Amino acid sequence: MIKVLHYVNQFFAGIGGEDKAGHEVLFLPHAVGVGAVIENAVKVHPIEYATIACGDNYFHEEEEKALQAIRASIDRFQPDFFLAGPAFNAGRYGLACAKLCSWVQDNWRIPAITGMHEGNPGIREVGRRLFVIQTGSSAASMPETLKCFSLLIERLISRDTKAIEDFRAEYCLPIPRRFTVKTDTPDYVRAVDLLLAKLNGQPYESEIPRIEAQQDPIPNLTGRLKDATVALVTEGGLVPKGNPDRLESSRGTKYFKYAIGDRDDLKRGEFQAMHTGYDTSTVDEDPDRIVPLDAMRVLEKAERFKKLHDHYFVTTGTGAMPSKMAEIGAGIADELAGSGINAVILTAT
Amino acid sequence: MELELFDYSIDELRWGERTALTGKSLSVHAPDLRELLKDLSHDIHVDYEIARPGESKRIVHVLDTVLPIAKLPGHATTFPGFDSPAQLVGTGKTNRIRNLLVTVTGRFPNVEALTPIEKPREGILDMGGVGAPFSYGSDCFHLILSLTPASSVSNATFDQSLRNMAIRCARYLAQVEKTNSESEKQVISLKPVSEHLPTVVLIYQVQSQLCCARTFYYAEEVSKTLPTFVHPAEFFDGAVVSGNYKSERKIPTSQHCANPFIAELLERHGKSMNFLGAILSRGYNDSFEQKKKMGLWVARLARNLGAEGAIAIMEGTGNGTVDFMQTVKACEDEGIKTVAVLHESNGPKGYERPLVDHPKEADGMISRGNVSERMYIPPLATVIGGSEIDLHLKASHDPRLPFLFDPTIFFGSYGKMGSSGFRAEYEN
Numbered sequence: 047m048i049k050v051l052h053y054v055n056q057f058f059a060g061i062g063g064e065d066k067a068g069h070e071v072l073f074l075p076h077a078v079g080v081g082a083v084i085e086n087a088v089k090v091h092p093i094e095y096a097t098i099a100c101g102d103n104y105f106h107e108e109e110e111k112a113l114q115a116i117r118a119s120i121d122r123f124q125p126d127f128f129l130a131g132p133a134f135n136a137g138r139y140g141l142a143c144a145k146l147c148s149w150v151q152d153n154w155r156i157p158a159i160t161g162m163h164e165g166n167p168g169i170r171e172v173g174r175r176l177f178v179i180q181t182g183s184s185a186a187s188m189p190e191t192l193k194c195f196s197l198l199i200e201r202l203i204s205r206d207t208k209a210i211e212d213f214r215a216e217y218c219l220p221i222p223r224r225f226t227v228k229t230d231t232p233d234y235v236r237a238v239d240l241l242l243a244k245l246n247g248q249p250y251e252s253e254i255p256r257i258e259a260q261q262d263p264i265p266n267l268t269g270r271l272k273d274a275t276v277a278l279v280t281e282g283g284l285v286p287k288g289n290p291d292r293l294e295s296s297r298g299t300k301y302f303k304y305a306i307g308d309r310d311d312l313k314r315g316e317f318q319a320m321h322t323g324y325d326t327s328t329v330d331e332d333p334d335r336i337v338p339l340d341a342m343r344v345l346e347k348a349e350r351f352k353k354l355h356d357h358y359f360v361t362t363g364t365g366a367m368p369s370k371m372a373e374i375g376a377g378i379a380d381e382l383a384g385s386g387i388n389a390v391i392l393t394a395t
Numbered sequence: 396m397e398l399e400l401f402d403y404s405i406d407e408l409r410w411g412e413r414t415a416l417t418g419k420s421l422s423v424h425a426p427d428l429r430e431l432l433k434d435l436s437h438d439i440h441v442d443y444e445i446a447r448p449g450e451s452k453r454i455v456h457v458l459d460t461v462l463p464i465a466k467l468p469g470h471a472t473t474f475p476g477f478d479s480p481a482q483l484v485g486t487g488k489t490n491r492i493r494n495l496l497v498t499v500t501g502r503f504p505n506v507e508a509l510t511p512i513e514k515p516r517e518g519i520l521d522m523g524g525v526g527a528p529f530s531y532g533s534d535c536f537h538l539i540l541s542l543t544p545a546s547s548v549s550n551a552t553f554d555q556s557l558r559n560m561a562i563r564c565a566r567y568l569a570q571v572e573k574t575n576s577e578s579e580k581q582v583i584s585l586k587p588v589s590e591h592l593p594t595v596v597l598i599y600q601v602q603s604q605l606c607c608a609r610t611f612y613y614a615e616e617v618s619k620t621l622p623t624f625v626h627p628a629e630f631f632d633g634a635v636v637s638g639n640y641k642s643e644r645k646i647p648t649s650q651h652c653a654n655p656f657i658a659e660l661l662e663r664h665g666k667s668m669n670f671l672g673a674i675l676s677r678g679y680n681d682s683f684e685q686k687k688k689m690g691l692w693v694a695r696l697a698r699n700l701g702a703e704g705a706i707a708i709m710e711g712t713g714n715g716t717v718d719f720m721q722t723v724k725a726c727e728d729e730g731i732k733t734v735a736v737l738h739e740s741n742g743p744k745g746y747e748r749p750l751v752d753h754p755k756e757a758d759g760m761i762s763r764g765n766v767s768e769r770m771y772i773p774p775l776a777t778v779i780g781g782s783e784i785d786l787h788l789k790a791s792h793d794p795r796l797p798f799l800f801d802p803t804i805f806f807g808s809y810g811k812m813g814s815s816g817f818r819a820e821y822e823n
Contacts, residue, residue: 152799153799170746171744172744173744174822218823223822224741224749224765225820226802226812227820232655232814232815236818237659237706238663238734240761241732245595245732250759252759253761256753256755257748257753296511324512325681327605367767
């Protein structure tokens with residue numbers, strides 16, 4: 047008996063539309079909607095089909111709870127394959143499908159299949175070796191997409207590795223990403239070989255592509271500095287002593303703001319730096335050296351600018367992925383923009 | 396300069412009534428070690444354990460591994476400056492047991508008193524299973540000193556003691572009585588070779604910042620020195636010693652003594668190249684100007700050694716990559732063709748920019764794989780060294796249970812991934 051577990055959103059489960067997007071996780075011991083079509087197509091095999099339905103908003107707003115419920119269903123049902131979607135170009139649904147398939151494949155090490163359009167933001171959440179069937183941008187491409195799902199299930203049941211890889215090449219979305227592979231030659235041999243090629247004027251190829259960092263130009267101040275409200279922002283990890291909010295010292299996922307409205311100076315012993323990327327002893331000795339409050343107060347009194355914002359913002363810029371940092375930066379920028387800030391001094395390490 | 400290296404290897408490590416090497420079997424009498432380390436282990440409890448290649452064993456909280464090397468009587472001592480006054484090394488005769496490591500495990504006594512950068516990072520060493528090709532030393536025998544310090548021991552004392560204990564133990568094991576054991580003799584030198592062969596240096600950048608994140612040269616912190624020439628034979632005698640507990644990225648002391656890049660360059664010396672030796676430099680300088688200068692000085696030294704080409708390796712990640720890339724750039728600017736070796740951080744989903752810094756001059760990169768790719772790590776039969784591991788300050792985990800993590804949880808993984816032949820590639 048082959049067990050297939052299929053994740054669909056509230057709409058494809060027939061629960062309802064946008065008004066039911068907050069629907070919590072529901073386990074159904076049978077196929078629903080698109081699942082019934084797939085089940086029917088592969089019915090020559092003994093299949094036990096079950097469905098997990100969840101509202102699009104619920105999944106994103108209550109991700110922890112949703113995953114907990116889905117984990118329980120998977121542990122109980124013990125599927126051989128996990129399906130999600132297809133999501134076409136639906137963003138929230140696509141993200142949920144990609145996240146779930148990656149998570150299921152990582153944790154239960156079973157094949158996970160989803161389908162989406164190349165423009166779906168869910169692409170960014172696709173883990174290694176997932177099957178992401180290429181679809182059109184709308185449900186108009188449903189019939190051929192479901193045929194693809196069924197075909198892949200047939201091939202997975204047959205365990206025909208070549209047919210499965212052929213399927214991947216023909217029907218899955220190419221999403222070029224870098225992962226670890228094993229070669230037969232250690233780095234020290236390849237390095238010397240590459241150097242000799244370089245020295246002997248032979249053609250050579252770098253193993254790591256050079257991808258330039260996205261350059262974000264520093265914007266010019268739109269008004270006069272004299273009238274500006276200025277905020278202090280740092281990636282240097284400075285937090286009140288004891289780190290009350292548990293800012294991570296590396297691989298940061300959060301940012302915080304701390305009040306400085308009633309201070310002229312950040313005193314030693316009242317703040318500490320949570321950061322594994324630089325020697326924090328200078329900052330611990332004088333926290334103003336990463337969040338220069340003392341200097342800013344002098345300039346404020348001298349009316350070089352109008353006002354210093356009464357909070358500083360902090361994250362830890364080390365060990366984290368650039369995409370995560372971009373998210374954190376956008377979060378801080380949104381808050382600043384909403385607080386009437388005209389300028390920012392961003393201190394980095 | 397010439398070093399005669401007498402290389403022993405073992406095929407069995409076991410507890411015995413005496414400490415001796417018979418044929419290829421090393422027996423160790425634990426009370427001998429206890430006696431040996433007595434004056435170094437005040438308030439530090441030591442458990443002795445053994446692990447063999449391929450065994451289903453996971454060693455946790457690994458802080459360092461040290462290779463048994465000892466000078467024959469009448470010469471200086473190996474690991475100059477540690478537990479003995481420093482003398483020049485790299486000449487004379489040295490005994491080595493090439494597939495045995497003295498492995499130190501433990502947790503610092505007052506972790507909360509350490510700043511984030513000083514805090515050791517968890518390093519596990521899997522002797523078998525999927526983790527083995529990611530764990531430095533999984534192909535060696537291990538004599539493990541599992542240390543438990545009393546809370547009265549200071550972090551600084553513990554740091555110093557664990558290094559001296561391992562080094563003393565390593566010297567002792569290399570000197571044990573040998574019966575019917577044959578050694579292979581190697582001569583480590585840089586003999587003059589044909590002047591038509593291209594001249595190559597090895598740029599060897601270590602992490603050296605502060606306590607718990609530093610490297611020593613003749614027991615002096617590399618952060619207090621300028622880039623310097625080091626003869627390969629000096630490495631074989633333990634001139635470079637690790638005091639860095641950034642586990643995944645560290646070059647363990649045993650790898651300073653037996654570095655595969657040095658071995659490969661010596662192997663090619665006189666055949667396809669003229670290997671000139673190594674330049675020891677440091678990364679993690681505090682400012683960009685300092686990083687740039689470090690690169691300039693390395694390039695100047697390489698130029699004066701007469702190098703036409705360079706292989707560059709580094710210990711570290713992130714911050715240290717900038718010093719490293721400035722070095723590569725400075726070499727290329729000086730006309731020294733350079734190949735640099737690094738791990739990539741492409742993220743768990745593989746789409747992030749591979750390197751934090753990548754100037755256009757660095758056009759000959761060798762990859763060690765994507766160190767941020769998640770992997771499923773099943774348990775092994777036995778855990779040595781502790782009952783709880785620290786998932787990089789974020790959570791703790793019972794090492795007897797499976798978990799999902801990236802290769803940064805393995806001891807010496809960046810270097811080991813390279814030796815295992817891993818690299819990153821585009822995949823659809």
